Amino acid sequence: MEETTQTKGTSLMDLLHQYHQLEERIIEAGGVLDDELEAALAGSSEAIEKKLDGYTGFINYCKGQAEYLKSEAEAFTARAKTLLNAVDGMRQRMIFTLQSTGNEKLKTEKHSYSLRTSASWVLKDDLSSRILKKIEKDGLGAFEFKPDIKAIKDRFKDDHAPEYIEIIPKVSINIR
Numbered sequence: 001m002e003e004t005t006q007t008k009g010t011s012l013m014d015l016l017h018q019y020h021q022l023e024e025r026i027i028e029a030g031g032v033l034d035d036e037l038e039a040a041l042a043g044s045s046e047a048i049e050k051k052l053d054g055y056t057g058f059i060n061y062c063k064g065q066a067e068y069l070k071s072e073a074e075a076f077t078a079r080a081k082t083l084l085n086a087v088d089g090m091r092q093r094m095i096f097t098l099q100s101t102g103n104e105k106l107k108t109e110k111h112s113y114s115l116r117t118s119a120s121w122v123l124k125d126d127l128s129s130r131i132l133k134k135i136e137k138d139g140l141g142a143f144e145f146k147p148d149i150k151a152i153k154d155r156f157k158d159d160h161a162p163e164y165i166e167i168i169p170k171v172s173i174n175i176r
Contacts, residue, residue, distance in 0.1 A: 012051050019044050 022041050029037065098106060098115055105114040135141045152165060161167055
């Protein structure tokens with residue numbers, strides 16, 4: 001990511017502004033390029049190229065950092081999940097032990113333990129759409145519609161997009 005003194009401390013937008021100033025000078029000169037203008041134009045183009053290369057270097061650095069941080073986050077998330085699974089497993093063993101020994105309550109030197117039973121409510125898996133619509137109508141839930149854009153795109157790739165799809169052009173840059 002080497003920068004020359006010509007581009008160091010100069011933003012890409014500043015370089016673009018200088019480029020447009022040169023363009024104005026060319027227009028004012030009636031399109032005639034003298035040696036000074038030609039040299040300035042070449043220097044400006046070279047400065048923009050170097051700045052773009054600098055951006056690319058920093059983009060690659062940032063991508064590497066992001067990937068590293070994502071992998072660290074995934075590793076820490078996996079470790080946290082493992083520890084929480086261990087906690088759940090130990091709690092289940094403690095429950096089993098108390099149940100097996102017939103103790104609803106147990107007091108030790110450091111802690112008191114007691115078993116309690118609570119009710120956990122979950123929706124049945126085989127609910128009809130009529131019941132689901134009633135739940136929504138009664139304000140007890142909401143359906144979240146998530147279209148599969150890739151499937152829609154694959155389905156209509158050779159046709160025009162359906163009326164419910166808006167195609168928004170997006171300009172991107174390829175860096176090789």
